[in-house]
Amino acid sequence: MSQNVELDHVSHRxxxxxxxxxxxxxxxxxxxxxxxxxxxxxxxTLLRLIAGFIEPAAGRIRIGGRDMHGIGPNRRPTxxxxxxxxxxxxxxxxxxxxxxxxxxxxxRTTRRRRAEALLELIALPGQGDKRVAELSGGQxxxxxxxxxxxxxxxxxxxxxxxxxxxxxxxxxxRAELRALQRRTGxxxxxxxxxxxxxxxxxxxxxxxxxxxxxxxxxxxxxxxDPATPFVASFVGENNRIDGTVRHCADGRALLDTALGPLxxxxxxxxxxxxxxxxxxxxxxxxxxxAGACDNxxxxxxxxxxxxxxxxxxxxxxxxxxxxxLALGNLGxxxxxxxxxxxxxxxxxxxxxxxxx
Amino acid sequence: MRALARRYxxxxxxxxxxLSTFWVVVQVLLPQLLMLDFSLRPxxxxxxxxxxxxxxxxxxYATLWRNPVHFGIFVKxxxxxxxxTLTTFVVCYPVAFHVARLARAGxxxxxxxxxxxxxxxxxxxxxxxxxxLLSWSGPLNALLLAxxxxxxxxxxxxxxxxxxxxxxxxxxxxxxxxxxxxIESLDPHQxxxxxxxxxxxxxxxxxxVLPHAKPGIATGCIMVFMLAAGSYAVPAxxxxxxxxxxxxxxxxxxxxxxxxxxxxxxxxxxxxLCVGFIVLMLRLFRVRLGELAR
Amino acid sequence: xxxxRLPRWALRAYLLVFFAYLFAPLAIMAAATFNDSxxxxxxxxxxxxxxxxxxxxGDAQLWQALATSLLVGAGVVVxxxxxxxxxxxxxAALAPRARGFVYAVMVSPLLTPGVIIGIATLxxxxxxxxxxxxxxxxxxxxxxxxxxYVMLLVQARLExxxxxxxxxxxxxxxxxxxxxxxITLPFLAPALGAAAFLAFLQSFENYNTTLFVRGLDTTLTIxxxxxxxxxxxxxxxxxxxxxxxxxxxxxxxxxxxxxxxARRRQAAEAGG
Numbered sequence: 001m002s003q004n005v006e007l008d009h010v011s012h013r014x015x016x017x018x019x020x021x022x023x024x025x026x027x028x029x030x031x032x033x034x035x036x037x038x039x040x041x042x043x044x045t046l047l048r049l050i051a052g053f054i055e056p057a058a059g060r061i062r063i064g065g066r067d068m069h070g071i072g073p074n075r076r077p078t079x080x081x082x083x084x085x086x087x088x089x090x091x092x093x094x095x096x097x098x099x100x101x102x103x104x105x106x107x108r109t110t111r112r113r114r115a116e117a118l119l120e121l122i123a124l125p126g127q128g129d130k131r132v133a134e135l136s137g138g139q140x141x142x143x144x145x146x147x148x149x150x151x152x153x154x155x156x157x158x159x160x161x162x163x164x165x166x167x168x169x170x171x172x173x174r175a176e177l178r179a180l181q182r183r184t185g186x187x188x189x190x191x192x193x194x195x196x197x198x199x200x201x202x203x204x205x206x207x208x209x210x211x212x213x214x215x216x217x218x219x220x221x222x223x224x225d226p227a228t229p230f231v232a233s234f235v236g237e238n239n240r241i242d243g244t245v246r247h248c249a250d251g252r253a254l255l256d257t258a259l260g261p262l263x264x265x266x267x268x269x270x271x272x273x274x275x276x277x278x279x280x281x282x283x284x285x286x287x288x289x290a291g292a293c294d295n296x297x298x299x300x301x302x303x304x305x306x307x308x309x310x311x312x313x314x315x316x317x318x319x320x321x322x323x324x325l326a327l328g329n330l331g332x333x334x335x336x337x338x339x340x341x342x343x344x345x346x347x348x349x350x351x352x353x354x355x356x
Numbered sequence: 357m358r359a360l361a362r363r364y365x366x367x368x369x370x371x372x373x374x375l376s377t378f379w380v381v382v383q384v385l386l387p388q389l390l391m392l393d394f395s396l397r398p399x400x401x402x403x404x405x406x407x408x409x410x411x412x413x414x415x416x417y418a419t420l421w422r423n424p425v426h427f428g429i430f431v432k433x434x435x436x437x438x439x440x441t442l443t444t445f446v447v448c449y450p451v452a453f454h455v456a457r458l459a460r461a462g463x464x465x466x467x468x469x470x471x472x473x474x475x476x477x478x479x480x481x482x483x484x485x486x487x488x489l490l491s492w493s494g495p496l497n498a499l500l501l502a503x504x505x506x507x508x509x510x511x512x513x514x515x516x517x518x519x520x521x522x523x524x525x526x527x528x529x530x531x532x533x534x535x536x537x538x539i540e541s542l543d544p545h546q547x548x549x550x551x552x553x554x555x556x557x558x559x560x561x562x563x564x565v566l567p568h569a570k571p572g573i574a575t576g577c578i579m580v581f582m583l584a585a586g587s588y589a590v591p592a593x594x595x596x597x598x599x600x601x602x603x604x605x606x607x608x609x610x611x612x613x614x615x616x617x618x619x620x621x622x623x624x625x626x627x628x629l630c631v632g633f634i635v636l637m638l639r640l641f642r643v644r645l646g647e648l649a650r
Numbered sequence: 651x652x653x654x655r656l657p658r659w660a661l662r663a664y665l666l667v668f669f670a671y672l673f674a675p676l677a678i679m680a681a682a683t684f685n686d687s688x689x690x691x692x693x694x695x696x697x698x699x700x701x702x703x704x705x706x707x708g709d710a711q712l713w714q715a716l717a718t719s720l721l722v723g724a725g726v727v728v729x730x731x732x733x734x735x736x737x738x739x740x741x742a743a744l745a746p747r748a749r750g751f752v753y754a755v756m757v758s759p760l761l762t763p764g765v766i767i768g769i770a771t772l773x774x775x776x777x778x779x780x781x782x783x784x785x786x787x788x789x790x791x792x793x794x795x796x797x798x799y800v801m802l803l804v805q806a807r808l809e810x811x812x813x814x815x816x817x818x819x820x821x822x823x824x825x826x827x828x829x830x831x832x833i834t835l836p837f838l839a840p841a842l843g844a845a846a847f848l849a850f851l852q853s854f855e856n857y858n859t860t861l862f863v864r865g866l867d868t869t870l871t872i873x874x875x876x877x878x879x880x881x882x883x884x885x886x887x888x889x890x891x892x893x894x895x896x897x898x899x900x901x902x903x904x905x906x907x908x909x910x911x912a913r914r915r916q917a918a919e920a921g922g
Contacts, residue, residue: 053817074820086818090836100822103832151822360743363816365826375736380755383794386778387770394773451668454661469905474672476901478855480875481890485675487878488682488690488887495678498693525675578761586763589857593878603765603858610862616773623769630763645754 002030002187003064003077003154005050010059012045019045021211022059027189029064029154032181034198035191037208038234043191046208047157050189052076064154079153081161085144087132093143094119094128100151118146121180138169145180155187162197174200195235199223207231225267229354232279239285239323241278242356245270253353258319262295264351277356282312282326284350287334293345299323301336315342388627395621416621426605426622433602434629436516437584440523444531444580445573447524452535452572453565457544468536475529483593486522487513490594514596522594527583531576538572539565570641578637582630602626676894683887690884705885712889715873718785719854722869725789726796726853727846733793734800734845735838741801742808757802759795767795768862783865791863792853799852800845807841840911847904851897 005027012020020042027033035043048054050061052073061068063077079100088096095102097118098111106114112128119125122142132140141161148156158177162170178201181188192198198205199219206216207230215227226232233240243257253266255278264278288296302322303314311333313325325344327333336342360369396412404410420426455467474482489496490512497509512518542565550560566573591601606626609619638645682690686699706712737756741749759767771791775781811834819829835842857871864872870893877886 051817051821053820072820073817074823074825078821080818080821082814082818084812084814086812086814088815088819088833099819099824099832103819103822103824103828147822360740363743363826364739364830368826368830372736372739375733376740379733379737379794379797380752383771383790383797384755384759387767387774387794390774390777391766391770394777447668450661450664454665458661469902470669470672472905473898473901474676476851476897477676477894478871478874478890478897480855480857480871480878481679481894482675484874484878484886484890485679487882488679488692489675491689491691493689493693494691495693525671528672582761582763586765586858588765588861589875593875603763606765606769607861610769610772620769620773623766626763627766630761634761 001154002185004029004031005155005187005189006060006062006065007046007050008060008062010046010049010056010061012042012049012054012057018211020049020056023213024059025206025213025216027155027187028203029187030185032178032188032190032201032203034202034205035189035208036193036195036198036205036235038193041208042211043208044159045211047080047159047189047191050155051078051080051157077154078157079148079151079155080157081144081148081159083159083161083163085140085161087140087144087147089132091132092128093124093130093132093135096132096143097128097147097150099147104151114150115146118150121149122146137165138173141165141173142176145177149184149186153186155189156181158188158190160192160194163192163194170197177201199235205235207235209234226279226352226354227267229277229279229356232277232352232354237282237324237326238279239282241280241321241323243276243278245272245274245276245353247272248353252348255353258321259297259317262351263348264295264353265349266353268355270353270355275356276353278351278353280346280351282324283310283328284346285323285325285344286327286346287342288345289343291343291345294348295351296343296345297323299342299344301338301340301342303338304336311336313342315344391620392624394617395624397617399615399617416618417625419618420622420625429600429605430602430625432516433585436520437523437581440520440527440584441577441581443520443524444528445535445577448528448531448535448576452532453539453561456536456539457542457547457565471529471532475533479526480589480593482526483522483590486518486525487593490518490521513594514598516595516599518594519591519599519601522590523584523587526587526590527580530579530583534572534575534579535569536572538569538575542568571643574637574641574643578634581633585626585629585633679887680891680894683884683891685884688883690882690887702884702888705883706888706892709885711868712870712873715868715870718867719870722785722788722792722860723850723853725785726792727849729789729793730797730800730849731842731846733797734849735804735842737797737801738804738808741805757798760798762795764795764856764858765862767791768859771859772863783863783867785864785867787863787865788860788867788869789853791859792856795859796849796852799848803841803845803848804838807838811837840907844904844908847900851900 007023007025007027010020010023011018023046035046037043045054049056050063052068052071055069068076088099091099094112094115097115098106101111101114115128116125119128122145124139124142127135127139132143135143144161162173165173174197177188190198190201199222202219204216205219205222207214207222209230215222215231217225217227222231222235226235229240232238241255241257241259241262243255243262246254246256246261248254248266248270251265251267253264253270253276255262255264255276257278262278264280270276286293297317299315299317301313301315305312309329311327311329313327313336315323315325317323357369357373360372363369364372395416396414398409398411398413398415400407400409420430455464455471459467488494491497492509492511492513496512497506500506501509512521546564546568547560550564555563586603587601588603588607591599591604595601602622603626606619606622609615609622613619637643678692679690681692683702684698684700685692685695686697686701741753741756744752768791771787771794772783775787775790781787815833815837816829819833820826824832855871856869857875860869860872868876874886874889
């Protein structure tokens with residue numbers, strides 16, 4: 001039975017450092033939810049608040065509608081996968097997995113059976129008698145997951161569990177975690193600083209910075225419609241062009257910039273004359289010698305790097321504003337000599353204008 | 357307490373605090389305080405206690421000052437303990453340096469084991485071994501006679517020399533290990549760099565090794581001085597009435613003189629002596645108490 | 651010969667003399683056990699004998715003293731082990747500033763002469779609780795500084811403990827008592843084993859503190875010392891030899907175990 005997690009204006013501070021600032025959010029039952037943010041943004045604190053290792057300084061946490069105030073981590077319907085996994089080194093793999101059942105007083109044969117079933121689930125059948133030290137990194141990872149699932153939690157909390165693994169294994173385990181979540185239907189709360197992980201696995205992503213929840217949305221939305229400049233530049237590559245608002249109406253803003261007047265969508269109303277930043281993704285910029293797009297930029301090529309599936313072009317406007325283009329490798333690639341002139345354009349719908 | 361309770365729960369946290377408090381307060385602090393209180397009161401008959409005469413006085417401390425024999429023994433204990441400490445350091449330093457720096461890993465391990473083994477043996481037995489060695493008809497006298505160095509056996513067990521010899525032997529290892537651990541943590545490249553720059557061997561020790569080993573030296577000296585000044589077994593076994601130690605006087609106040617208040621004052625003076633030595637060492641070597649290696 | 655170093659032979663000679671100095675007295679004491687002389691010595695060598703071992707067997711006082719020592723040692727282990735463990739756990743939970751002060755108080759008994767610990771304990775318990783010298787007071791007095799050894803050993807191991815293991819167990823539903831029993835204590839077990847061994851040995855060997863608090867009870871160490879002072883015979887050597895053999899065996903075993911554990915830990919870390 002999966003349950004929802006309700007964060008009701010939760011704040012937490014360590015001495016005079018505010019780690020989590022007034023976070024209000026409802027993580028739905030059965031959802032794969034990721035908190036994404038740089039290290040020190042408060043996401044680990046948030047996870048530990050949900051797990052019950054620390055009590056919030058203000059606000060309430062409800063899991064499945066039940067107020068968790070004063071309820072210790074051992075009596076919450078959550079289970080956590082630790083960053084370093086925290087497998088018990090003195091116990092066998094099976095004893096690790098069955099630990100949660102053991103402390104609940106489940107008898108030995110049932111424990112053994114459950115551990116065996118979970119070992120099947122994580123594709124390590126018959127490995128229960130091994131010592132933890134004998135397992136590889138990926139195997140330990142899966143044992144940690146099995147150990148957490150053994151107690152049939154309503155919510156599984158994952159604290160950057162893939163960060164210690166190498167790239168190949170990480171990508172493989174991403175898919176496995178996602179499949180596992182689908183199969184078990186347990187609510188997953190995942191924290192990571194790796195946007196690739198967050199975007200690939202999650203139903204919804206919460207982007208955090210400096211203790212503040214910046215935006216909560218589906219990965220596609222976070223990427224396409226960032227709510228704040230932080231989200232725009234933290235999630236994926238982005239080009240930022242600063243300017244002054246000339247006018248803003250009907251969800252569109254016209255900005256005066258050093259590269260000329262530019263039009264983009266504006267999710268929130270902006271006052272004329274105020275400073276604003278326009279964000280446009282590298283892959284949304286395209287060569288536009290004919291001037292067919294809503295916006296047009298005259299640039300000079302600085303660098304060009306071939307990356308197989310695409311070509312990354314570093315360019316700059318007349319005032320030196322740096323911009324990046326990602327041109328898909330669709331067979332014919334323009335020859336872009338350094339310092340050659342390059343006219344690019346983009347659609348107004350592909351650009352977002354945000355208050356800085 | 358809150359952190360403890362969160363980690364272990366209230367009942368266990370309570371037990372942990374209770375046990376720790378029992379130890380620190382009831383076993384360590386209160387007895388010392390009562391000893392101090394005791395030392396400041398006169399020795400009275402039970403009927404007189406709490407009466408008009410039962411007032412705080414420094415009389416028990418003045419006794420030491422007024423009694424030239426006791427005062428002489430106190431000063432001798434202090435000087436002899438300092439001499440034992442210095443001798444122990446001089447004897448141990450080359451060994452600690454060798455094991456820590458020069459010996460290859462396997463050899464160093466074997467040497468360490470050789471050093472550890474006598475460390476485990478009862479102090480009384482180690483002292484007893486010297487009792488046999490130094491006795492009037494013992495092997496050392498036999499050797500000296502055979503070599504013709506003396507004409508008649510020497511009474512080693514009659515003076516301070518035997519006591520100090522025994523102490524150096526008994527407390528040596530409390531110096532070797534702190535020195536070893538301190539020197540071992542020195543980056544060998546520092547010694548090589550100094551040698552490369554043309555420093556002579558004694559300069560390397562004086563300017564590089566010794567300064568680095570300061571916490572170890574302080575620890576070793578504090579341990580040896582404390583053990584020597586507070587030793588009862590060695591002077592009792594290897595000494596004679598002519599070479600009494602301060603601890604023996606304290607013992608006599610308790611179990612022969614029957615004046616516990618006087619004994620407590622002497623014990624407190626011994627404690628002050630040791631605390632004074634610790635402070636001196638920490639100042640001298642500019643080490644903080646927390647840095648003292650074990 | 652290198653001008654910048656002491657010649658190698660000088661150092662070697664010094665080491666040789668040093669270790670001879672360390673072991674010769676013990677060897678002579680051991681040898682004297684087997685000399686058929688009324689006084690323990692190796693010169694003149696009269697005849698080889700084992701009779702001093704027999705003399706030991708018939709010494710009722712000795713067996714009584716041994717029983718007292720074993721009792722006191724067991725008492726010290728029972729008292730100092732939980733106290734030292736609790737103290738180490740408490741220290742780990744304290745804020746850094748308080749920790750420094752409490753730590754200093756806790757290790758202070760190790761920097762205090764044993765006679766003073768004995769005297770202070772004797773005065774305190776007699777004056778406040780009417781408890782005079784004896785085996786019980788000996789246990790209390792010895793434990794007051796032996797607990798510090800236990801605390802230091804446990805603390806050293808606790809420093810390598812990963813606190814997320816405790817959190818993980820708690821998170822999986824274990825009560826705090828279960829966490830302590832299933833996670834923390836098993837991790838500390840090797841240190842506790844070593845501490846128990848050390849505590850017993852320290853108690854067994856103790857002389858200075860015991861001297862003041864023993865009352866009419868005599869421990870083996872006190873008995874040996876009194877024998878040396880009044881009418882010593884090679885029976886004391888025989889006893890010493892047996893104790894040394896036991897101690898050395900215990901010490902070697904202890905050192906060996908420490909090494910094996912260290913190696914296993916290194917191997918585990920290298921594997922992980």
